Amino acid sequence: MLKPPKPIFKFRESDDAVIATLIESGSPDWLAKILSSRLDKPMGFNSLYSNDLTDVEDPSAIPDMDIAVSRIVRAINDEEKITLVCDHDMDGTGSAAVLWSALIDFFKVKDTLVNVVTSHRLTEGYGITEPVAQRIIDLKPGLVISADKGSSDEPRIKKIAEAGIDVIVTDHHEIGANGPPKSAIAVVNPIRVDSSYDKHVCGAGVAFLTMAKVRTALIQAGVRNHIPSIAPLLDYVAVATIADCVSMKPSKASTNRTFVKRGLQLINSKSRPCWEVFSSDLQGPVDAETIGFRLAPAVAAAGRLDWAEIGFKFLISKTTQDAQKYWIELQHENALRKDIEKKLREKAIPEACKKLGQSIVLFFEDGHSGVHGITASRLVEAFGKPAAIFSPKGAGVKNSTSRDEVKLASGSFRGIPGFNVKEALSYVGDKYPELLLSHGGHVGAGGGSILIDSFDDFVIAYEEAVQAQIGDKELKPTIWVDGELPLGVNDFDVLSELDKLEPWGRDFPYPTFKGKFEVRSIKKLGDGSHLKLSLYDGLNSKDAIWFNAVQSGDEVLFTIGSNLSFVYSLKSNWYRNNRKIQLQIISQIND
Numbered sequence: 030m031l032k033p034p035k036p037i038f039k040f041r042e043s044d045d046a047v048i049a050t051l052i053e054s055g056s057p058d059w060l061a062k063i064l065s066s067r068l069d070k071p072m073g074f075n076s077l078y079s080n081d082l083t084d085v086e087d088p089s090a091i092p093d094m095d096i097a098v099s100r101i102v103r104a105i106n107d108e109e110k111i112t113l114v115c116d117h118d119m120d121g122t123g124s125a126a127v128l129w130s131a132l133i134d135f136f137k138v139k140d141t142l143v144n145v146v147t148s149h150r151l152t153e154g155y156g157i158t159e160p161v162a163q164r165i166i167d168l169k170p171g172l173v174i175s176a177d178k179g180s181s182d183e184p185r186i187k188k189i190a191e192a193g194i195d196v197i198v199t200d201h202h203e204i205g206a207n208g209p210p211k212s213a214i215a216v217v218n219p220i221r222v223d224s225s226y227d228k229h230v231c232g233a234g235v236a237f238l239t240m241a242k243v244r245t246a247l248i249q250a251g252v253r254n255h256i257p258s259i260a261p262l263l264d265y266v267a268v269a270t271i272a273d274c275v276s277m278k279p280s281k282a283s284t285n286r287t288f289v290k291r292g293l294q295l296i297n298s299k300s301r302p303c304w305e306v307f308s309s310d311l312q313g314p315v316d317a318e319t320i321g322f323r324l325a326p327a328v329a330a331a332g333r334l335d336w337a338e339i340g341f342k343f344l345i346s347k348t349t350q351d352a353q354k355y356w357i358e359l360q361h362e363n364a365l366r367k368d369i370e371k372k373l374r375e376k377a378i379p380e381a382c383k384k385l386g387q388s389i390v391l392f393f394e395d396g397h398s399g400v401h402g403i404t405a406s407r408l409v410e411a412f413g414k415p416a417a418i419f420s421p422k423g424a425g426v427k428n429s430t431s432r433d434e435v436k437l438a439s440g441s442f443r444g445i446p447g448f449n450v451k452e453a454l455s456y457v458g459d460k461y462p463e464l465l466l467s468h469g470g471h472v473g474a475g476g477g478s479i480l481i482d483s484f485d486d487f488v489i490a491y492e493e494a495v496q497a498q499i500g501d502k503e504l505k506p507t508i509w510v511d512g513e514l515p516l517g518v519n520d521f522d523v524l525s526e527l528d529k530l531e532p533w534g535r536d537f538p539y540p541t542f543k544g545k546f547e548v549r550s551i552k553k554l555g556d557g558s559h560l561k562l563s564l565y566d567g568l569n570s571k572d573a574i575w576f577n578a579v580q581s582g583d584e585v586l587f588t589i590g591s592n593l594s595f596v597y598s599l600k601s602n603w604y605r606n607n608r609k610i611q612l613q614i615i616s617q618i619n620d
Contacts, residue, residue, distance in 0.1 A: 031382035033411040036506040041066035080290035088238035093215035109171030116177040123233040123269030124176030131240035157182040177232025187212040229282040233269030267292020272325035277534035289532040302352040312603030317532040330363035370400040388495040389416040396420025401441035413506040450475040456494035575614035
């Protein structure tokens with residue numbers, strides 16, 4: 030059976046100047062070394078804990094913000110119909126919740142005046158597509174506000190504008206070579222070349238910043254006498270920020286860190302029915318990992334398999350009964366998504382093993398567009414190469430009719446560090462316009478559509494685009510390691526310090542350590558692929574869990590008494606509100 034290559038291990042390099050600054054300002058030595066490999070400039074230790082909203086830069090620095098705010102205030106004052114058009118992923122769903130709740134709950138706009146429109150991922154794709162534009166026109170609003178989409182949709186925005194409807198784009202995706210959509214009256218996007226604002230804020234973050242300025246303007250204009258702070262909406266921003274995998278590096282993405290820290294506080298205070306329901310079957314506090322692996326996939330699952338409204342309704346539920354009803358539906362959808370993804374992944378990995386170039390691009394006639402991105406990410410993890418998966422446009426759509434006439438394929442792309450997906454797609458689109466019919470995305474991920482008949486030619490063109498960026502250097506899956514914790518350092522103290530530094534994420538990865546242990550016990554869990562271990566480090570026994578340690582049909586390759594080196598991370602294992610420390614094994618490493 031073909032298998033992915035074995036990973037290589039790289040130890041993160043520390044920065045002496047950063048270490049010195051951190052230690053001088055109160056950091057433990059071991060933690061300063063870890064942090065120094067993640068910071069690109071010296072920073073005071075206490076500044077890493079800040080979550081003060083007054084430190085967030087005034088979003089007036091984002092181009093067109095004042096224009097957008099003025100138009101939204103006029104729409105509210107004149108009681109115009111407003112349509113919110115948002116993406117179908119977690120960031121889009123969170124954005125919709127931010128805009129809806131700001132307008133309805135805080136600005137007291139009548140809910141009969143506000144509509145939410147999303148696109149169907151499988152049949153309509155990403156962005157303000159033709160069907161989405163037509164639905165907006167049919168609703169006849171006075172104003173459209175986009176979130177997490179719109180920056181590359183000039184033709185459809187022009188169509189909406191020609192119907193007499195003003196369009197405001199709020200977004201964070203890359204803007205094409207032709208610049209912001211000219212037919213929009215405002216394009217509020219920190220990625221714009223003429224923007225000096227923090228470029229790492231996600232779609233929901235941009236929507237929140239816009240509504241924060243609207244709040245101030247409504248009060249100043251006398252349209253509303255008093256509006257409380259909209260900071261309670263940061264729970265929606267937090268889940269969207271975590272799910273969209275934007276940067277969490279303290280030295281360049283402080284806005285994201287502030288939003289997520291404040292949002293997690295709101296979630297853990299169970300400030301909404303949705304958080305009461307979500308937290309009811311959890312042990313311990315909700316953190317970024319809990320959101321990323323338990324909440325976000327479930328909320329996004331509905332949009333992956335069908336329409337995204339269930340996730341939106343879950344987030345804005347006013348009662349626990351409604352939230353519970355929607356949560357059950359989302360969990361059902363997520364279970365289906367997991368099964369579909371597992372089957373596609375089992376097909377994709379053997380096919381990927383046959384690819385010898387710098388990229389992996391696969392086509393599956395019986396694939397499922399809703400899980401392309403997730404599966405492509407798994408290929409990136411397994412092979413260390415940029416990856417993409419295609420299937421016929423609309424593949425997997427529920428209640429579909431025959432797709433015999435389908436001639437288009439849609440694909441999802443995922444990248445690796447040091448590689449820009451959007452640039453690679455633009456390379457193909459500019460050089461081979463007949464091959465790539467449409468595309469969009471950002472540095473780490475993207476999407477596109479092609480003619481099925483041109484798939485083989487596209488594979489060659491995309492490989493050329495990849496090599497133009499990364500050349501012929503050897504690409505392998507890489508596991509980064511922070512080194513060894515000093516023997517005798519208390520695991521509870523380590524985990525306590527790591528917890529206080531939440532959120533971890535992109536550009537600020539959670540620490541992984543190397544350690545040598547004697548195996549004291551081995552127990553298979555679940556379907557036999559997971560292992561529960563008892564390990565001894567020379568001073569203390571430690572519980573460990575190793576997910577997917579054993580492949581189907583394989584045997585455990587070590588025995589009780591073996592002395593082995595593992596790469597692991599420290600995790601809390603909660604049971605009945607009691608916390609134990611558990612090592613989560615990532616891989617075995619040969620000394």
